[in-house]
Amino acid sequence: MKKILPYKYPEITSWTWTAGNFAILGNYSNATAWLYSNFAQLFCERYDKWVSVHYIPHLDVFSNNPFFQSSLLSRELISELNIDIISFVKKCIELNYYIYCKVDEGGMRGKNRFLHELMVFGYDDASETLQIADFTFSNSQKYMFSSTTYEKFRKAYESVMLEEDDMQDGIGGDGGILIFKVNDEYEYEFNQQLLITSLKDYLNGTDSGSNYRTYDLNKASSFSKGLRDVCYGINIYKEIMRYYKEVATGSNKFYIQPLHVLYDHKVLMVDRIKYLREQKNIDISKSVTEDFLKLMKKVEIIRNMGVKYWINKDTKILEKIVKNLDAIMEEDKKVTKRFLFELQK
Structure with missing residues (x-):
C-alpha cells in the first residue's frame, strides 16, 4: 500500500513546527483566515551564545489550533504496548494522522548522531519508505521533503532515549510522538x-x-x-x-x-x-x-x-x-x- 497526506511547500518555514503547520493548512482554503489572524507577533529568546526568534503561536501550533485534532503519546506507552514504530506510523497515516517526533536524523543519514524533530506525512510499502520533511537533509539547511527507509527510521527513532526526548506540544506535554489530523470541515472567521x-x-x-x-x-x-x-x-x-x-x-x-x-x-x-x-x-x-x-x-x-x-x-x-x-x-x-x-x- 501507499498513502501520502496533503503536504505542500510552505509559505514560510523558519522552524519545523511553523513550516509543518503551513505545509499542511496551506492545502485548505478554510484555514487561510486562521493563518492570517495569527503569526503577526514575534519573540526572541536570549541564551549565553545565541538568540532564537519565534512566532506566536509557538510550540502549541499543532495543539492549540482549531484545525487539528492532536495527541502527544509518550514513548513509554508505545514501548509498553509493544507496538512496532513503523506499523504505528503507517496506521496513523492510514487514519489521516501526521506524525511529528524526534529521531536521530544524523544516524538516519549515515552521519554523526544528531537528534531533531521531523514530520512524517506518507509511506510506500513498495519501496518501504516514509515521506519526511525537515531542515537537516542537506548542508544548506533549507526546508526539504525527502524519504527514508522503514529500517533507517526505526533505528533513528529507537536511538532516542526517554530522557533525550524533549518534544513539546505547547500545552504541558513533554516528550513523545505528536500525532494530529486535520479538521477540514472547521470554519474560522478572520479575527x-x-x-x-x-x-x-x-x-x-x-x-x-x-x-x-x-x-x-x-x-x-x-x-x-x-x-x-x-x-x-x-x-x-x-x-x-x-x-x-x-x-x-x-x-x-x-x-x-x-x-x-x-x-x-x-x-x-x-x-x-x-x-x-x-x-x-x-x-x-x-x-x-x-x-x-x-x-x-x-x-x-x-x-x-x-x-x-x-x-x-x-x-x-x-x-x-x-x-x-x-x-x-x-x-x-x-x-x-x-x-x-x-x-x-
Whole structure:
C-alpha cells in the first residue's frame, strides 16, 4: 500500500513546527483566515551564545489550533504496548494522522548522531519508505521533503532515549510522538481584533497571549535549556543587533536563523495584506502595501548578507547587517503603525 497526506511547500518555514503547520493548512482554503489572524507577533529568546526568534503561536501550533485534532503519546506507552514504530506510523497515516517526533536524523543519514524533530506525512510499502520533511537533509539547511527507509527510521527513532526526548506540544506535554489530523470541515472567521491586538503588542514589545497560554515563554524548559531572557515584538531588533555585534567580536557563535524569521515575517505580512484587501475587502492603502513590500525586500537583502557571512566569515558583513537592521527597525515601526491605524478605522 501507499498513502501520502496533503503536504505542500510552505509559505514560510523558519522552524519545523511553523513550516509543518503551513505545509499542511496551506492545502485548505478554510484555514487561510486562521493563518492570517495569527503569526503577526514575534519573540526572541536570549541564551549565553545565541538568540532564537519565534512566532506566536509557538510550540502549541499543532495543539492549540482549531484545525487539528492532536495527541502527544509518550514513548513509554508505545514501548509498553509493544507496538512496532513503523506499523504505528503507517496506521496513523492510514487514519489521516501526521506524525511529528524526534529521531536521530544524523544516524538516519549515515552521519554523526544528531537528534531533531521531523514530520512524517506518507509511506510506500513498495519501496518501504516514509515521506519526511525537515531542515537537516542537506548542508544548506533549507526546508526539504525527502524519504527514508522503514529500517533507517526505526533505528533513528529507537536511538532516542526517554530522557533525550524533549518534544513539546505547547500545552504541558513533554516528550513523545505528536500525532494530529486535520479538521477540514472547521470554519474560522478572520479575527481582525486578534490581529489588531497582536500588532499593538508587536509595537509595544509586550507578550501576546500570556493570559491564555498554559506555558511561560520566559521560563526555561527541557526545550529551552539555558534561557536567559525573552523580548517581544519590535524589541527583538535590538536583541538581534546586540547578538551579531557579539558574533563579530568572536564572543558568540553565528546563527542565521533570526534573519530567516525576520524575512519570513515580512513575507507573511505582505501576503496577509493581500489577503485582507482581496478576500476580506478591508481598505488597506496602496502605500502601506508597497512599503511592506519594500521592507520585505530590504530584509531579504539582510538575510542574503547573512548567508554570505556564513560562507566567508567577513566581520564587515556583520557590521553592515547591524547598521541596516537599525534602519529597518525604524521603518518597521512606521509602516506597522500605519497598518494598525488603517485596520482600526
